[in-house]
Amino acid sequence: METDADGNFVLNTNGGFVQLTTIEKDGYKLLPRQVKEGFMYFPAQFHPDSNNPVVFKMWKKRGAESLLGSAWHGKVACDGTPIAFDLLNGKQTEVGNLRITCTLTPTDAKWGNQVLSDYKLQIEIGGGAIQRTSDDFTYLAPESGYLPTVTIEEKAADPNHRNPELEQEFYIKTADGHYGRLSIDWAAWQKPPTHLKWDCSINPSGSRNLER
Amino acid sequence: MNAFKATVAACLFPAALMAQAEDPHVTGNVPIAFYGKVVDQNNQPVSDVKVRLEVRVGYFTSDHRNREMGPGFLGNRR
Numbered sequence: 478m479e480t481d482a483d484g485n486f487v488l489n490t491n492g493g494f495v496q497l498t499t500i501e502k503d504g505y506k507l508l509p510r511q512v513k514e515g516f517m518y519f520p521a522q523f524h525p526d527s528n529n530p531v532v533f534k535m536w537k538k539r540g541a542e543s544l545l546g547s548a549w550h551g552k553v554a555c556d557g558t559p560i561a562f563d564l565l566n567g568k569q570t571e572v573g574n575l576r577i578t579c580t581l582t583p584t585d586a587k588w589g590n591q592v593l594s595d596y597k598l599q600i601e602i603g604g605g606a607i608q609r610t611s612d613d614f615t616y617l618a619p620e621s622g623y624l625p626t627v628t629i630e631e632k633a634a635d636p637n638h639r640n641p642e643l644e645q646e647f648y649i650k651t652a653d654g655h656y657g658r659l660s661i662d663w664a665a666w667q668k669p670p671t672h673l674k675w676d677c678s679i680n681p682s683g684s685r686n687l688e689r
Numbered sequence: 690m691n692a693f694k695a696t697v698a699a700c701l702f703p704a705a706l707m708a709q710a711e712d713p714h715v716t717g718n719v720p721i722a723f724y725g726k727v728v729d730q731n732n733q734p735v736s737d738v739k740v741r742l743e744v745r746v747g748y749f750t751s752d753h754r755n756r757e758m759g760p761g762f763l764g765n766r767r
Contacts, residue, residue, distance in 0.1 A: 479738060486724075530725050614730055
């Protein structure tokens with residue numbers, strides 16, 4: 478079936494479960510988390526509503542560009558010592574332009590499900606800037622809103638606090654004015670040293686386009 | 690009297706079988722109406738998008754135990 482002029486489509490049949498197989502249109506890309514999305518009719522966990530259709534989001538492509546990619550994964554001590562990386566090759570180096578500081582307090586706690594600690598993640602782009610994002614699509618870096626440093630933290634005493642698997646995306650702007658996308662995944666629930674990984678894509682042309 | 694009971698039972702039996710065959714608790718299938726809308730990053734509707742949905746048809750592999758667990762989706766229909 479195809480969407481109408483208002484982007485709507487309707488399916489009427491019998492069954493127990495509906496799963497999205499494909500949503501395609503040239504020049505568009507479906508939101509990754511909606512790929513293979515499913516809806517359970519029996520037992521009724523999903524309640525269809527013609528006035529409130531399920532919305533599928535697609536990105537209208539601007540055209541892929543050649544991005545520089547780098548990534549790193551390893552273990553970090555979480556004692557507040559900054560770790561620096563070179564964003565162009567992903568290597569750990571003392572003078573890298575990506576500086577990440579993971580802190581767990583206390584670091585020597587007896588770990589278990591009931592034991593919590595304060596956690597803090599600090600990220601800095603040397604000479605450049607960074608901003609946190611919750612955008613569905615991260616294919617176009619914003620022009621403004623960047624900060625020298627981003628800090629994500631929570632105290633153990635905060636209500637509903639749980640040491641998380643911290644997964645976060647950021648837009649970055651390097652010292653030489655190149656835009657990029659940075660994903661960080663920190664296992665703040667682990668006993669130190671904890672797992673940390675990051676993945677970065679930078680557009681060397683200076684364009685804000687982050688499609689690849 | 691026994692003949693009467695047998696006649697009534699014989700009449701009701703096919704109806705009972707048909708009802709069981711259509712009972713979603715037995716088949717795992719219900720009428721489906723799915724309403725979807727496709728929008729772009731600016732929340733503008735996108736027309737002429739090819740949408741393909743897979744409808745799974747549920748039915749049970751045994752009569753009671755699986756019923757409590759929920760339907761086993763063994764058939765697909767597109």
